[in-house]
Amino acid sequence: MRRSLIAANWKMHGSAASIQAYLEALIEKTRDAGPEVVICPPFTLLPLAVLIAGGSAVEIGAQNCHWEEKGAFTGEVAAPMLAELGARWVIVGHSERRQYFGETDASAASRAKGAQRAGLSVIFCLGETLEQRDSGQTLAVLERQSAALAGLDPGSLAVAYEPVWAIGTGRNATPAQAQEAHAALRRRASELLGREAAGALRILYGGSVKPENAASLLVEPDVDGALVGGASLDVEGFCAIIHAAPGRRPGA
Ligand code: PGA
DSSP: OEEOEEEEEOOSOOOHHHHHHHHHHHHHHTTTOSSEEEEEOOGGGHHHHHHHHTTSSOEEEESOOBSSSSSSOTTOOBHHHHHHHTOOEEEESOHHHHHHSOOOHHHHHHHHHHHHHTTOEEEEEEOOOHHHHHTTOHHHHHHHHGGGGGGSOGGGEEEEEOOGGGTTSSOOOOHHHHHHHHHHHHHHHHHHHOHHHHHHOEEEEESSOOHHHHHHHHTSTTOOEEEESGGGSSHHHHHHHHHHSOSEEOOO
C-alpha cells in the first residue's frame, strides 16, 4: 500500500507572524486524516515550524539544499544543517529552480543525493514545459529528467510530476494527463529502481492543485498525492485538499 502524501510548497511566502496560527489549525484539522502531511516553508521559518509542529504528525521540509556537507558556497544551505534543525524533507529540482536559478538535471541529482546522505527524504520534481508537451516530447523529457532517480534510495524518495505549464497558472493537468505521466514515471522507476521499489514509490502531482480539482486528480491510481503551491497558503483550502485524498492506495 502507498500512503498518500500531501506536501505544501510555500515558495517565498509566509511570515513568523502567521505561521503559528496556520500550523495549529492544520494540526487540529488533520489529526485524523489519512495522508502524510509535509509543510515546506522558506528556510527562515524552518526552526519555528519544527518547534510548532513538534509532537504532531505534520512534518517539515525545506525547498532546496546544497549537495556538499559544508564549504565555501555563499548563500547556500547544506542538508545536514536542515537535518540538525529537525527538517525531515527537502524539495529538489523544482522547475522554478531550473528556470530561474540554473538548476540542471545533474545539479538536482547531486542535491538529492546530498539530502539523502544527511538522512532527509526527497521530493524530486520534474515535468515538461508547454512547448515540450505541444511538440510531443513529454515522455522523452520525463525519461531524461528521471534518470537522476537511479542514484537515489527509494526508501526516502517521492517524485513530483509538475508540468511547468500548470504551475501557478490556474491551469491544471487533466486527471487523464496526470495519470498518463505518472504511469510512465512508475514504469521508468521500475527500470531504474526495481519493480518493488517502483510499486512503493509515491508519485505526487503538482500544478494548480486546488480544493476544487484535488479529488478528481487524487482518485487516479498512480497519483499518490500532491505538491501544492498557491493553494497551500490558505490553511482551510490546504486542509480540504488533504481530506480529498484517500489515505492509502494499493501499490504493487
Ligand atoms: P502551484 O505550484 O500549486 O501554485 O501551481 C505548485 C508547485 O510549484 O509546486
